[in-house]
Amino acid sequence: MGAVAETTCLSLRGDATELAEAVAVAATVAPAKSPRQVLQNLLLEATNGVVRVTGSDLDLSVRVVVGQVTVEREGRLLVNASRLQQILRELAGEQVTLEADARQGCVITSPDSRFHVMGEEPDDYPEIGDWNDQGSFNLAAGDLIRMIQRTHFATHAEKTRYAMNGILIDLRGQRLRLVATDGKRMALCERALEKEHPEQVFVVVPTQAMTLLQRLMAGEDTVEVRVESSRVHFRTARAVLSARLIEGHFPPYEDVVPPEQDLKVSVGREAFIHALRRAALLGTKDSLAVRFRFHDEGLELTSRIPEIGETRVSLPLDYPGDPLEIGFNPQYFVDMLRVVDWAEATVELKDPQSAAVLRERRDDGSYLYLVMPLSLD
Amino acid sequence: MKPPPRKIVHVDMDAFYASVEQRDRPELRGKPVIVGGQPDSRGVVCTASYEARQFGVRSAMPTAQAYRLCPHGVFLRPDFPRYKEASRTIQAIFREVTELVEPLSLDEAYLDVSQNHLDEPSATRVAAHLRARIREQTALTASAGVAPNKFLAKVASDLDKPDGLTVIPPERVPELLAGLPVRKLPGIGRVGAERCARHGIERVADFLRHDLEQLVRWFGSSGPRYLELARGVDERPVRPGRERKSVSIEDTFAEDVVARAEAAAILDTLAERLAERLRLAEARGRTVVLKVKYADFQQVTRSRTLSAPTRAHTTLSETALALLDQTEVGGRPVRLLGIGVSNLDEPSASASAQLVLFDPDPP
Numbered sequence: 001m002g003a004v005a006e007t008t009c010l011s012l013r014g015d016a017t018e019l020a021e022a023v024a025v026a027a028t029v030a031p032a033k034s035p036r037q038v039l040q041n042l043l044l045e046a047t048n049g050v051v052r053v054t055g056s057d058l059d060l061s062v063r064v065v066v067g068q069v070t071v072e073r074e075g076r077l078l079v080n081a082s083r084l085q086q087i088l089r090e091l092a093g094e095q096v097t098l099e100a101d102a103r104q105g106c107v108i109t110s111p112d113s114r115f116h117v118m119g120e121e122p123d124d125y126p127e128i129g130d131w132n133d134q135g136s137f138n139l140a141a142g143d144l145i146r147m148i149q150r151t152h153f154a155t156h157a158e159k160t161r162y163a164m165n166g167i168l169i170d171l172r173g174q175r176l177r178l179v180a181t182d183g184k185r186m187a188l189c190e191r192a193l194e195k196e197h198p199e200q201v202f203v204v205v206p207t208q209a210m211t212l213l214q215r216l217m218a219g220e221d222t223v224e225v226r227v228e229s230s231r232v233h234f235r236t237a238r239a240v241l242s243a244r245l246i247e248g249h250f251p252p253y254e255d256v257v258p259p260e261q262d263l264k265v266s267v268g269r270e271a272f273i274h275a276l277r278r279a280a281l282l283g284t285k286d287s288l289a290v291r292f293r294f295h296d297e298g299l300e301l302t303s304r305i306p307e308i309g310e311t312r313v314s315l316p317l318d319y320p321g322d323p324l325e326i327g328f329n330p331q332y333f334v335d336m337l338r339v340v341d342w343a344e345a346t347v348e349l350k351d352p353q354s355a356a357v358l359r360e361r362r363d364d365g366s367y368l369y370l371v372m373p374l375s376l377d
Numbered sequence: 378m379k380p381p382p383r384k385i386v387h388v389d390m391d392a393f394y395a396s397v398e399q400r401d402r403p404e405l406r407g408k409p410v411i412v413g414g415q416p417d418s419r420g421v422v423c424t425a426s427y428e429a430r431q432f433g434v435r436s437a438m439p440t441a442q443a444y445r446l447c448p449h450g451v452f453l454r455p456d457f458p459r460y461k462e463a464s465r466t467i468q469a470i471f472r473e474v475t476e477l478v479e480p481l482s483l484d485e486a487y488l489d490v491s492q493n494h495l496d497e498p499s500a501t502r503v504a505a506h507l508r509a510r511i512r513e514q515t516a517l518t519a520s521a522g523v524a525p526n527k528f529l530a531k532v533a534s535d536l537d538k539p540d541g542l543t544v545i546p547p548e549r550v551p552e553l554l555a556g557l558p559v560r561k562l563p564g565i566g567r568v569g570a571e572r573c574a575r576h577g578i579e580r581v582a583d584f585l586r587h588d589l590e591q592l593v594r595w596f597g598s599s600g601p602r603y604l605e606l607a608r609g610v611d612e613r614p615v616r617p618g619r620e621r622k623s624v625s626i627e628d629t630f631a632e633d634v635v636a637r638a639e640a641a642a643i644l645d646t647l648a649e650r651l652a653e654r655l656r657l658a659e660a661r662g663r664t665v666v667l668k669v670k671y672a673d674f675q676q677v678t679r680s681r682t683l684s685a686p687t688r689a690h691t692t693l694s695e696t697a698l699a700l701l702d703q704t705e706v707g708g709r710p711v712r713l714l715g716i717g718v719s720n721l722d723e724p725s726a727s728a729s730a731q732l733v734l735f736d737p738d739p740p
């Protein structure tokens with residue numbers, strides 16, 4: 001017992017807000033319910049003056065460094081994730097001490113309160129491998145944040161025959177692409193790299209891992225990336241994230257990128273979002289069909305939901321082509337329009353069976369978004 | 378106080394799909410037109426024009442059989458958007474008269490005209506008005522039946538087809554039902570009619586020769602209902618906006634089925650017919666339901682919900698077969714098998730199908 005007591009004698013002091021932030025990140029990964037109950041905990045470790053919090057569901061693991069806390073005694077502690085998170089959130093802004101007691105319990109003390117939470121044996125927690133530099137490469141964190149923002153919403157929520165429930169990282173030569181699709185729309189974000197990348201990377205990373213990574217990269221300059229056969233690891237100055245890759249075939253995304261269409265419609269982004277939201281008001285998320293009628297005076301959006309009602313929204317704009325009617329799920333446009341900072345969106349159209357295309361071209365990269373229509377009878 | 382008798386109209390378009398085709402394509406007028414699957418397919422007849430009916434072609438008959446009966450017929454694939462268009466016009470005409478409209482399909486509906494927007498006390502004149510409006514607006518003919526309830530109204534509309542109007546006044550009900558074959562009763566099909574025949578009941582009025590107890594012994598809980606109908610009583614209200622919740626098909630066997638392989642073969646045929654019905658209804662269902670009634674009348678259902686709505690014969694058949702393993706079929710004799718789908722998607726939703734970027738199958 002002596003040895004155990006020694007390793008669990010951790011003691012820290014600092015601002016609860018700092019602890020709460022790190023714990024909140026790790027807690028997003030710890031499953032609320034799991035057949036492996038030990039995973040419902042977070043591992044707190046204080047070594048060499050640094051405090052780290054780890055959460056994992058085995059597929060996805062994250063380890064975050066807690067800033068601005070003082071380590072009084074080094075050690076380890078394993079404690080229920082949601083309880084720890086709730087307590088620290090409540091104490092935010094106060095100076096707290098967090099200590100392990102001799103029986104692996106966790107004692108949190110603030111100027112006017114004291115919590116004692118039962119803990120568990122830290123050695124039972126699965127080993128989350130340490131960061132390994134071999135074969136890693138750097139990417140600009142700001143670029144990657146932006147690329148995740150512009151793609152993540154287009155992934156499929158469920159596992160499908162194609163590996164679409166994650167974001168594809170396609171890295172070749174001097175270009176990096178992130179691609180996401182649910183089969184009905186597709187987002188492709190491309191970025192030129194400063195130097196040639198020696199190896200080709202083509203992996204699908206779960207959406208949750210990518211959105212968490214986006215959060216971990218905030219304020220960082222670079223992120224280190226290392227790809228193994230079945231996992232991918234990311235490291236920032238304060239966190240390490242490791243995710244199991246999605247197996248299976250990513251759909252042949254390059255095949256569906258259309259050439260630039262002649263028929264282009266420009267529309268103010270904000271006005272377009274407003275019109276789309278209004279047209280969608282009566283529909284449900286799953287069954288949303290809006291008729292887009294482009295004509296001389298602009299765009300008319302109509303939807304009719306049986307047994308519920310109808311909507312009609314007009315949006316004046318310059319439309320150069322012959323009258324055209326196409327059905328779309330308006331949400332697919334809204335998802336994308338709210339993550340870009342454009343004043344105007346240009347929609348390329350072809351016919352009622354072909355995807356609408358939105359593009360951005362810049363010297364250092366490009367963005368492409370495709371939305372497939374709904375066939376109207 | 379007894380409520381005043383209701384005034385129910387049943388309107389049934391004459392050979393609807395075939396008539397729409399003949400209306401829109403004058404060269405088809407006077408010719409036997411058969412709308413449904415192609416003769417070389419395994420499909421069935423949806424509608425046969427009256428010219429085709431003279432050759433014995435009937436709806437729901439396999440198209441291959443229709444082709445043997447009427448090889449010179451014009452076989453057409455159904456063009457639902459046009460039929461729906463005509464149907465919308467007809468439904469609008471109904472609603473000029475009353476909100477109490479219960480559509481049974483694209484071409485058939487019950488109307489309760491006891492109160493109506495025309496303020497016309499005579500249901501007969503309302504029916505005449507409806508038929509005239511339909512002809513005027515769609516250039517199609519409808520037959521109508523007028524009676525105090527749905528059952529008799531439907532019997533009536535069938536009496537003078539095509540382009541007829543039949544009124545059943547209360548005093549004529551006994552006489553009319555006396556000669557009516559039992560198969561015309563709602564709920565009695567081929568097997569039911571055979572069961573009735575075993576007890577000497579061939580005409581509706583034959584039920585009246587037996588007391589309720591006897592009928593319950595023979596027909597169980599359906600006994601009281603048969604007796605009521607045989608007396609011309611049917612209290613079912615006209616339900617406006619009735620939504621179809623499920624589509625199903627079942628078969629009762631003249632002899633109990635014991636072998637699992639035989640049951641499986643029957644299910645496959647039922648799945649095919651169900652797929653056809655779903656195509657006609659322009660519906661797809663997400664939940665497949667298998668119904669099994671054992672020889673001792675114990676009935677069980679098993680269901681499975683699929684990831685996407687379907688009306689594909691193979692999917693229906695495979696799912697039903699998988700469900701069969703959760704029953705005692707193969708060990709216990711079975712008198713009835715049925716397959717249905719519920720959790721239907723709206724026809725309009727399936728009409729606006731989402732197009733996809735990629736072919737469905739990964740390499």
